[in-house]
Amino acid sequence: xxxxxxxxxxxxxxxxREGDDIVDIVVNSVYASEQADGYTLQDRDVIAVTESVVARxxxxxxxxxxxxxxxxxxxxxxxxxxxxxxxxxxRFSMCLKGIARAMDEVVILFSYPNxxxxxxLMVRSAYLKNRYSxxxxxxxxxxxxxxGSPVHPFTGxxxxxxxxxxxxxxxxxxxxxxxxxxxxxxxxxxxxxxxxIHTRNETRDVxxxxxxxxxxxxxxxxxxxxxxxxxxxxxxLGSNKATEEKLKLFPRNCQPxxxxxxxxxxxxxxxxxxxxxxxxxxxxxxxxxxxxxxxxVVSPAYTAGLxxxxxxxxxxxxxxxxxxxxxxxxxxxxIRQEIKAKNADLVGDMSSEGTTxxxxxxxxxxxxxxxxxxxxKGTPFIVIQNYFTNYAE
Numbered sequence: 599x600x601x602x603x604x605x606x607x608x609x610x611x612x613x614x615r616e617g618d619d620i621v622d623i624v625v626n627s628v629y630a631s632e633q634a635d636g637y638t639l640q641d642r643d644v645i646a647v648t649e650s651v652v653a654r655x656x657x658x659x660x661x662x663x664x665x666x667x668x669x670x671x672x673x674x675x676x677x678x679x680x681x682x683x684x685x686x687x688x689r690f691s692m693c694l695k696g697i698a699r700a701m702d703e704v705v706i707l708f709s710y711p712n713x714x715x716x717x718x719l720m721v722r723s724a725y726l727k728n729r730y731s732x733x734x735x736x737x738x739x740x741x742x743x744x745x746g747s748p749v750h751p752f753t754g755x756x757x758x759x760x761x762x763x764x765x766x767x768x769x770x771x772x773x774x775x776x777x778x779x780x781x782x783x784x785x786x787x788x789x790x791x792x793x794x795i796h797t798r799n800e801t802r803d804v805x806x807x808x809x810x811x812x813x814x815x816x817x818x819x820x821x822x823x824x825x826x827x828x829x830x831x832x833x834x835l836g837s838n839k840a841t842e843e844k845l846k847l848f849p850r851n852c853q854p855x856x857x858x859x860x861x862x863x864x865x866x867x868x869x870x871x872x873x874x875x876x877x878x879x880x881x882x883x884x885x886x887x888x889x890x891x892x893x894x895v896v897s898p899a900y901t902a903g904l905x906x907x908x909x910x911x912x913x914x915x916x917x918x919x920x921x922x923x924x925x926x927x928x929x930x931x932x933i934r935q936e937i938k939a940k941n942a943d944l945v946g947d948m949s950s951e952g953t954t955x956x957x958x959x960x961x962x963x964x965x966x967x968x969x970x971x972x973x974x975k976g977t978p979f980i981v982i983q984n985y986f987t988n989y990a991e
Contacts, residue, residue, distance in 0.1 A: 604984050606969045607631070608977025616657035620647070621858045623655075625866075627979055637983070641870050642903075644982040645859060646966040649877040649898060650838070651978045653849035658827035660819050662843050665696025665834070668823045669791075672813050676702035679787030681780050681801055682709050682794040685717040685750065685757040689892050690793070691764055692839045693815065697791070698768035705773040706761065707783040710745075714794050716888040719757065719776075720745045736776040752886055784808050791815065795835055795894060816894070819847065836877060836893040849875065852899030860901050874900035876980075879967030880960045896963035904958045 611627040614620065624647055632638060669678070678701045683690050698704050711725035712718050724745045736744065738758070749756050758774060765772040775782060780801045783790060789811045792801040798814040805812045819826065820833040829836075829850045836848030856873040863871050877893035897904075921932045966980040 600984075602984060603987075604965075604982065606965050607635070607637075607981045607983075608969050608975060609979035609981055610976050611651075611979055614651040614654045614978070616654060616659075618655045620652055620655040620855060621862065624859055624979055625862055628981060631981065639863070639867065639869055639871065639981070640983060642872065642986045643869075644872045644874065644904070644962060644980075644985055645863075646874050646876050646962065646980040646982065647855070647859075648966070648970055648978045649836070649849050649852075649875050649893070650846065652852055652855060652875055653846050656827070656849055656851075658829070658847045658849055659840060660823070660826040660828070660837075660845050660847060662692065662696045662699060662845075664823045664826040665693065665819060665845070666699035668818050669697050669700035671823075672817065673700070673789045673791070673811065675789055677705070677787060677789065678703070679705045679707065679783045679790045681707045681783055681790055681792050681805070682714055682797075683761075684713045684715055684793070684795070684892060685719065685755075686892065687753070687755065687760070688839050689837070691760070692845045693793075693818075693834050693837065694761060694764050695768060696845075698765040698770040701770050703771040703773060704765045705775065705783065705786050707775045707777060707780065709778050710741075710776050712887065714796065715890070715892050716882065716886070717750060717757075718748070718887070720748045734777060735779065735782045738774040738776075741774075741776045752888075780804055781808065784810060791818070795892065798835075832894045848877070848893065849898060856899050856901050870903075872901045872903040874904055874959055874962060874966075876959075876963040876966045879964030880956075881964045881968075890967065896957075897959035900959050904962070907957055908961070 609627050609631045611623055612618075614623065624645065628639070628645060678697065680694075680697065683694070683706060694704075708719055710719045711722055728744055733744075742758075747756055748758060762772040762774075773786070775786065777783075780792075781804060784805065787810070790805050790813075792798045792805070792812060792814040794801055795815075798816060802812050802814050814833075815835050816831070816833040818834045819828050819837075820830055822828045827847050829847050831850070832848050834845075834847070837845045840846045852875045856875060859873045860871060863869055874897045876897050878891045878896060880889075880891050880896050882889045921929055924932055962982065962985070965982065969980050970977045
């Protein structure tokens, strides 16, 4: 019997360039890791690949000029409203640069006190003091007078100043509004780009019903522009800054990648592993309140065995209730037998209370994101072992 539970290993690989064979690189990197680190792949292990290297191998890039051209194609007038963008130098500033390059004026409606993924626009105590004032929609001067100039607590960036600089450096006028009601922008703009990620369709529907010309970030770069990369489903969502004039989009058509990795390992090693591509994890920072999911989904592609949710019993519930009179080996054996006999669907069963089943890919993606990090660890591939084993095994 092994004493080890879930093991998550970051696997180092080469720097990925456009045109590289990502399947070959992943498989060879995992094999090399086995030899170097003294472990062996097993059935039901999970191999995960960060979305960034898949997109880089695909060459799924766009330039700021190509973004600007697509914005011009969709919005013929020279004044454009942006609704609920996130506060991010990496995630949104380059999108904003392309938008501003196509426009004479950019009007941004910010949500407050946070953006959609939890980045704070203001000191929360100031928001709490004002929240029952009856005044909820602000233009910039009144907002700053009421709440002060906002500085992000982690990055130290004043995003109003930063986004204004991005817009004005492209020769456009910057106008800022503040409200948690997307309809507030309707009095200022007839053309609107919904920049929210997970609520974009609801926002679009509300503004379209008001007779506005509306697209979402998922519609921008959803098809090639002058030979560019693109994403037919997510467009600019999930994009990252690559250079001062180029963005990397979320990878497209990832299913062949995960299926090919799985098939190759089955052929060469006789093992059935699961494979997924992952981006942001779906977790929330307890101090800053930032929800990390700036990508449209945690996993854009995964093999069939990763569909669904865990179906688990709560061991401490069994120990404290059903088997409160047992201890030692008798308790352990009783719990093992209960796990073996558990129902195929434990939804509503008190014995599963507190297990909070989420999608396998969301759980695993969060584990992978935390393992690989977002900086200089250099581990774009993850091997997870023992995830699908339990106490009864």
